[in-house]
Amino acid sequence: MASESKDEVTLWKELLAGDKDAYTAIYGLHVKAMYRYGMSLVSISEDFVLDCIHDVFLEVWVKRDRLAVPDNIRLYLFVALKNRVLHLLKRQERPQMFVVQDNFEDLWSDPSAEDIQIQKEESVNNEAMLNRLVLQLPPRQQEAIRLRFVENMGYQEIGQVLDVNTQSANNLVFRAIEKLRGWIMLAFLVFQEGLF
Numbered sequence: 001m002a003s004e005s006k007d008e009v010t011l012w013k014e015l016l017a018g019d020k021d022a023y024t025a026i027y028g029l030h031v032k033a034m035y036r037y038g039m040s041l042v043s044i045s046e047d048f049v050l051d052c053i054h055d056v057f058l059e060v061w062v063k064r065d066r067l068a069v070p071d072n073i074r075l076y077l078f079v080a081l082k083n084r085v086l087h088l089l090k091r092q093e094r095p096q097m098f099v100v101q102d103n104f105e106d107l108w109s110d111p112s113a114e115d116i117q118i119q120k121e122e123s124v125n126n127e128a129m130l131n132r133l134v135l136q137l138p139p140r141q142q143e144a145i146r147l148r149f150v151e152n153m154g155y156q157e158i159g160q161v162l163d164v165n166t167q168s169a170n171n172l173v174f175r176a177i178e179k180l181r182g183w184i185m186l187a188f189l190v191f192q193e194g195l196f
Helices: 006-016 020-041 046-062 073-092 113-136 139-149 155-162 166-192
Strands: none
Touching (some): 020 046, 020 139, 073 155, 139 155, 139 166, 155 166
16 A cells, blocks of 8 residues: 555545545546546447446445455556456447557646647657557557556556566566567658658
């Protein structure tokens, strides 16, 4: 629980005791990150992801008398969300479509007006290229990259979400980075040679 504030653990304990305000506070602390993660898993619809998130929180509320305080609340909710999404996809026999976050600007703090003008010209092409390259990665590597660099999870947490050991999580991220680095270097060299 080192990565979580004592207040969040206290809120979780209050939620387990039936405190609706604590339930609402935990929801507020995690719903945006869960939404980003859910949308990165499936592109069926926003409503589908939101329904899955609400199902997770409903299940937490209904089963609160049987739950304990997890070692990592965010990780617990991410795994629960992933399991819910996969369960519904399997039950409904819908195709699973992995996607990458289309607009990374929503995930970072807004730059100043001056920075926007300067950075926008430099970053639009780079971001578009990186997004296209990430889409070329296998789905597991895409997910591992998102968990590592968008959700800032450690390799042990990534392993738990992906249901693999820590070394395998590390390998997934490393291989994805190596592929991206190679593709970016190739594109740079091709551009420098004036082929495009």
